[in-house]
Amino acid sequence: METLSLLMQGFAVAGTPENLMIALVGCFLGTIVGLLPGLGPINGVAILLPIAFAMKLPPESALILLCAVYAGCEYGGRISAILINVPGDAGAVMTTLDGYPMAKKGLAGPALSMSALASFIGALVATIGIVAFAPLLAEWAIAFGPAEYFVLMVLALCCLGGLVGDSLPKALTACLIGLFLSTVGIDSNSGIYRYTFDLLHLQDGIPFIVIVIGLFAVSELMLMLQNAHAAGEPISVTGRLMFNTQEFMLAKWTMLRSALSGFFIGVLPGAGATIASAMCYAAERRMAGKDHQFGQGDIRGVAAPEAANNASANGSLVPMLTLGVPGSGTTAVMIGALTLYNITPGPTLFQDQPVIVWGLIASLFIANVMLLVMNIPLIRVFVKFLSIPNWLLVPGVAAISLVGVYAVHGTTFDLILGTLIGGLGYLLRVMNFPIAPFILGFVLGDMMEQNLRRALSISDGDPSILFASPIAIGLWVAAAAMLIGPRVMKAIDARRVPQEAVAH
Amino acid sequence: MLKKSVLALAACVLAGSAFAAPEKPECIAPAKPGGGFDLTCKLVQSALQNGKYLDAPMRVTYMPGGIGAVAYNTVIANRPAEGGTVVAFSGGSILNLALGKFGKYTEKDVKWVAAVGADYGAVIVRADSPYQNLKDLIEATRANPGKIVYGAGGSVGSQDWMKSALIAREAGVNYKNMRYVAFEGGGEAMTALMGGHVQAYTGDASEVAAHLKGGRVRVLAVLSPERLPGELTAIPTAIEQGYKVEWTIARGYYVGPKVSDADYRWWLGSFDKMLGSPEFDKLRAERGLFPFNLTGDKLADYVGKEVKRYTLLAQEFGLAGQ
Amino acid sequence: MSERIFGGVLLLMSLAGIWIGWDLRPPVSYEPVGPRAFPLLVLALLGVCAVMLMREKTSDTVWAPPPVLRRIGALFLIVLAYALLFDKLGFIVATALMTIPVARFFGGSWKQSVAGGLGLGVGMFIFFDRLLDVALPTGLWLNGILG
Numbered sequence: 001m002e003t004l005s006l007l008m009q010g011f012a013v014a015g016t017p018e019n020l021m022i023a024l025v026g027c028f029l030g031t032i033v034g035l036l037p038g039l040g041p042i043n044g045v046a047i048l049l050p051i052a053f054a055m056k057l058p059p060e061s062a063l064i065l066l067c068a069v070y071a072g073c074e075y076g077g078r079i080s081a082i083l084i085n086v087p088g089d090a091g092a093v094m095t096t097l098d099g100y101p102m103a104k105k106g107l108a109g110p111a112l113s114m115s116a117l118a119s120f121i122g123a124l125v126a127t128i129g130i131v132a133f134a135p136l137l138a139e140w141a142i143a144f145g146p147a148e149y150f151v152l153m154v155l156a157l158c159c160l161g162g163l164v165g166d167s168l169p170k171a172l173t174a175c176l177i178g179l180f181l182s183t184v185g186i187d188s189n190s191g192i193y194r195y196t197f198d199l200l201h202l203q204d205g206i207p208f209i210v211i212v213i214g215l216f217a218v219s220e221l222m223l224m225l226q227n228a229h230a231a232g233e234p235i236s237v238t239g240r241l242m243f244n245t246q247e248f249m250l251a252k253w254t255m256l257r258s259a260l261s262g263f264f265i266g267v268l269p270g271a272g273a274t275i276a277s278a279m280c281y282a283a284e285r286r287m288a289g290k291d292h293q294f295g296q297g298d299i300r301g302v303a304a305p306e307a308a309n310n311a312s313a314n315g316s317l318v319p320m321l322t323l324g325v326p327g328s329g330t331t332a333v334m335i336g337a338l339t340l341y342n343i344t345p346g347p348t349l350f351q352d353q354p355v356i357v358w359g360l361i362a363s364l365f366i367a368n369v370m371l372l373v374m375n376i377p378l379i380r381v382f383v384k385f386l387s388i389p390n391w392l393l394v395p396g397v398a399a400i401s402l403v404g405v406y407a408v409h410g411t412t413f414d415l416i417l418g419t420l421i422g423g424l425g426y427l428l429r430v431m432n433f434p435i436a437p438f439i440l441g442f443v444l445g446d447m448m449e450q451n452l453r454r455a456l457s458i459s460d461g462d463p464s465i466l467f468a469s470p471i472a473i474g475l476w477v478a479a480a481a482m483l484i485g486p487r488v489m490k491a492i493d494a495r496r497v498p499q500e501a502v503a504h
Numbered sequence: 505m506l507k508k509s510v511l512a513l514a515a516c517v518l519a520g521s522a523f524a525a526p527e528k529p530e531c532i533a534p535a536k537p538g539g540g541f542d543l544t545c546k547l548v549q550s551a552l553q554n555g556k557y558l559d560a561p562m563r564v565t566y567m568p569g570g571i572g573a574v575a576y577n578t579v580i581a582n583r584p585a586e587g588g589t590v591v592a593f594s595g596g597s598i599l600n601l602a603l604g605k606f607g608k609y610t611e612k613d614v615k616w617v618a619a620v621g622a623d624y625g626a627v628i629v630r631a632d633s634p635y636q637n638l639k640d641l642i643e644a645t646r647a648n649p650g651k652i653v654y655g656a657g658g659s660v661g662s663q664d665w666m667k668s669a670l671i672a673r674e675a676g677v678n679y680k681n682m683r684y685v686a687f688e689g690g691g692e693a694m695t696a697l698m699g700g701h702v703q704a705y706t707g708d709a710s711e712v713a714a715h716l717k718g719g720r721v722r723v724l725a726v727l728s729p730e731r732l733p734g735e736l737t738a739i740p741t742a743i744e745q746g747y748k749v750e751w752t753i754a755r756g757y758y759v760g761p762k763v764s765d766a767d768y769r770w771w772l773g774s775f776d777k778m779l780g781s782p783e784f785d786k787l788r789a790e791r792g793l794f795p796f797n798l799t800g801d802k803l804a805d806y807v808g809k810e811v812k813r814y815t816l817l818a819q820e821f822g823l824a825g826q
Numbered sequence: 827m828s829e830r831i832f833g834g835v836l837l838l839m840s841l842a843g844i845w846i847g848w849d850l851r852p853p854v855s856y857e858p859v860g861p862r863a864f865p866l867l868v869l870a871l872l873g874v875c876a877v878m879l880m881r882e883k884t885s886d887t888v889w890a891p892p893p894v895l896r897r898i899g900a901l902f903l904i905v906l907a908y909a910l911l912f913d914k915l916g917f918i919v920a921t922a923l924m925t926i927p928v929a930r931f932f933g934g935s936w937k938q939s940v941a942g943g944l945g946l947g948v949g950m951f952i953f954f955d956r957l958l959d960v961a962l963p964t965g966l967w968l969n970g971i972l973g
Contacts, residue, residue, distance in 0.1 A: 445868075
C-alpha cells in the first residue's frame with residue numbers, strides 16, 4: 001500500500017514537536033475565531049496567512065497552521081450558536097435551530113459535547129475520504145497541459161453555480177470584477193504591463209493577500225460597526241457536561257450519514273459547509289418521522305449539521321489538493337498561501353510536494369483529535385472568549401491584519417490598496433454581492449487566461465487543442481454537469497417535498 | 505522557531521554595544537520567498553553568520569515587485585541611508601533596469617557592493633528528443649522555424665526569452681518568426697518540456713542538475729564562457745559548438761545611495777574577505793551557483809557595461825522605449 | 827436605487843477600462859490571442875452586468891441609519907490614515923492613534939480605549955518585531971531610542 005506508507009511519512013512530518021505545537025496553536029486560535037460572531041474560517045485563515053508567512057514558517061507548517069485554523073473554526077462556530085443563538089460562522093447557522101433551545105432547557109453541556117463529537121466524526125470520515133480519493137484523482141491529473149488547465153478553470157467557474165446566492169447578475173459582477181483585477185500587472189506571455197498606471201507597485205499585479213485582507217478583514221470591521229447589536233448574554237454551562245448513552249444511540253447514525261453526505265457535498269467545488277449542513281439537517285428531519293423534537297431542542301438537530309459542516313470543510317480540500325481548484329472561499333485563500341511560497345497548486349502537487357500534501361492530511365487527523373479534547377473537557381475556557389469586548393477585539397483585528405500585509409511585502413502601498421479594496425468590499429457586501437465569486441475569479445482569472453493563450457500558441461491558433469485529450473473532454477462534460485446538475489437536483493427535491501420548504 | 509526567537513531577542517539586547525559592523529543588518533530579497541533572490545539573501549546571511557562577521561543575525565525580508573523594481577525605488581527614495589540594509593539583485597534586475605522598467609532611476613543611483621555568484625543559461629530538450637546537440641536544434645529551427653516551439657519561464661523581453669531569441673538568431677531566424685511560449689517560472693516550463701508541449705527550453709544551468717540525474721532531459725549546451733565545474737562538466741558550451749551565445753546571470757547586492765562611506769567600506773571589506781574563503785565556495789556551491797566575484801568599482805563597471813549591452817539588444821529586438 | 831448608482835459607476839469604469847485597454851499591444855507577439863482580448867472581454871461582460879444591475883427593479887439593500895453610516899465612513903478613513911502613516915509615525919504610535927478612536931466607536935470608555943491602544947501598540951511591536959522577527963517601522967523619530 002503506497003498510500004499508507006505515504007501517510008506514515010505524513011505523520012512523521014506532522015508529528016514533529018514544532019508542527020504539533022503549530023497544530024495545537026492553530027486549533028486553539030481557530031476555535032476562538034470560529035466562536036466569535038462575525039469572524040469565520042475565511043477571516044481566520046486570511047488574517048493568519050500573512051502572519052504564518054512572516055514568521056517564516058516552512059510551507060508545510062504554514063499549511064498545517066491554516067488547516068488547523070480552518071478545522072477549529074468549524075468546531076468553534078457551534079459554541080456561540082448554542083450559547084447565544086448567533087452562529088459563529090456561516091456553517092453553524094443550522095446548529096442554532098436546536099442547539100439554542102437545548103441550552104435554554106439547561107442542556108447546554110450535552111448539546112456542546114454531542115456537537116463536538118459530531119464535528120469529530122464528520123472530520124474523521126472526511127479525512128479518511130481524502131486519503132482514499134485524493135491520490136486517485138491526482139494520479140491522472142499529472143497529464144495536464146495548458147489546454148487541460150484551461151478547461152479545468154472553466155469547470156471551476158461553472159461550479160460557481162453553488163455560490164451564486166440570490167441574484168445572478170450580482171454574482172456575475174463580483175466574479176468579473178475579480179477576473180478583471182487578476183489582469184492587472186505584467187502579462188506573463190507578452191511581458192507588457194496592463195492597467196498598472198505606471199505604478200511600480202502594481203507591476204507584479206495586485207497581491208492576493210491585499211485583496212483577501214481588504215475583502216475579509218477591513219470590510220468585516222466596517223460591517224461589524226454596522227451590525228453592532230448587543231448579543232445576548234451567553235447561557236452559562238451548568239449541569240452535566242457529557243451526553244448520555246441514550247442520546248448517543250439516538251444520534252449515532254445521524255452523525256455517520258451526515259458525515260458521509262457532507263464529505264461528498266464538500267468535494268463538489270462550489271458547495272460549501274453551509275449548504276451541506278442545511279441539506280443534512282433537512283434530510284434528518286424528514287427521516288425522523290413524526291416522533292421528533294426538531295426545532296425545539298432535538299439532539300439530532302445539533303449532531304447532523306455539525307457532522308456535515310466539518311465533513312464538507314475537509315472534503316473541500318480534495319479539489320484544492322488534487323486539481324488546484326479552490327472549492328470555497330477558504331480554500332481559495334489557502335491556494336493563495338501556496339502561491340505565496342512559490343508553490344504552484346495543481347495536479348502535480350501530489351508528485352512534487354508529497355511532504356506538504358501528506359503532512360497536511362496527517363495533521364488533519366491530529367488536529368481533530370486535539371479539537372475533540374479541547375472542545376469537551378476544556379469547553380468552559382472557550383466560553384470565556386465570548387465575552388471579549390468589541391472595543392478590544394476590533395482594533396486588534398485591524399492592526400493584526402495590516403501588520404500581516406506589511407510583513408509580506410514591506411511597503412505601505414499594499415496597506416493603502418488593501419484599505420481601499422476593503423471600502424469596495426464593504427459596499428459590495430452591503431448590497432448583497434456574494435464575495436466568494438470575487439475571490440475565486442481573482443484566483444482563477446490569471447491561470448485561465450494564460451493557459452488558454454499558451455494552449456493556443458502551442459497549437460498555433462487551432463482551437464481543437466482544447467478538445468484533444470480525453471481529460472479535456474471529461475472536464476468539459478463535468479463542467480456541463482455542474483451547470484445543469486444543481487437545477488435538476490433542485491427540481492427533484494422540489495417535487496419530493498413540496499410541502500416542506502427546504503431551509504436555506 | 506522558539507530558539508531562533510530567543511536568539512534574536514538576545515541579539516537585540518546585545519546590538520546596543522558598539523561594533524564597527526552596521527546596525528540592524530538586513531537583506532531585502534525583492535521577490536517572494538523560495539526563488540533566486542531569496543537564495544541570494546540566504547547565502548550572505550549564512551556566510552556572515554558562519555564567519556562571525558556580524559553579532560546580530562541578518563534579517564531576510566521580502567519586497568516583491570518587478571524583478572527588483574519596487575525594492576530599487578523604495579531603497580533610493582525612502583531608505584537611502586540604511587547602512588545595514590543590502591538588497592539582492594540579479595542579471596534580471598540589470599536587464600529591467602536597462603529596459604527602463606525601474607522607473608526614473610538608473611544604475612548610477614545605488615552603491616553596488618558585490619557580485620558573489622552566477623548562473624548561466626542552458627538549452628534543454630527532452631531525453632528522447634531527436635536533437636543530440638545544439639547544431640541539430642539550430643539547423644532544425646533554420647529549416648522549419650514554425651515547427652520548433654521554444655518554451656521558458658519568462659515573458660517576452662525577459663532573460664529567458666532573450667536566450668531563445670539569441671538561439672533563433674544563430675539559426676538565421678528573426679526573433680519575430682520563432683515560436684515561443686511563456687510559462688510562469690522555470691518549473692512550469694520544465695514540466696511542459698517533459699510533457700512534450702514544447703520542444704526546447706532555454707532555462708538555467710543550476711536548475712537542470714536534478715532533472716539530469718532523473719534521466720528525463722538532455723542539456724544541449726550551457727551558455728557560459730567556459731565549461732562549468734561540477735556535475736555539468738560534460739556539457740559543452742555553445743561557444744565550443746560554434747555559436748556565439750553566452751548568457752550570464754550574476755547575483756549580488758547593492759546598498760542605498762546615501763549609506764555612509766564607513767558602512768560601505770565595511771561591506772566591501774567583509775565581502776572581499778568572504779569571497780576568498782573556501783567556506784564561501786562551499787556555501788555557494790550548495791546553492792547551485794557558480795563562482796563570479798566582483799566587488800565595489802569593478803562591479804559598478806560591470807553593471808554599467810551590462811546595461812549598455814542589454815540596451816543594444818533591446819533595440820535590436822524591438823523592445824526599446826517600452 | 828443603490829444598485830442603479832453602483833451599476834452606473836461600474837458601467838463608466840468598464841468603459842474607461844476598455845478605452846485604456848484598447849492600446850495594449852505588445853512590441854513582439856507569438857500568440858494568436860494576445861494580451862488585449864481577455865481584459866476587454868471581461869470588461870465588456872462587466873458592462874453588460876452593470877446594465878443588468880441598473881435595470882433590476884427590486885433592491886434588498888439596507889443601509890445603516892445615517893449616524894452609523896457616518897461612523898462607518900470615519901472608521902474607513904481612520905484605517906486609511908493608519909495605512910498612510912504606518913511607516914512615518916512608526917508602528918507603535920500609528921497603532922495607538924488608530925486604536926483609540928476605533929475602540930471608542932465600539933463602545934469602549936476613554937480609559938479602556940487609551941489603555942487598549944497603548945497595550946496593542948507596544949504589545950504587538952514586541953511580539954512581531956522582537957519575537958517573530960517581522961521588521962516593523964519604528965518611525966523616523968523613534969529610531970534613536972529603539973535602534
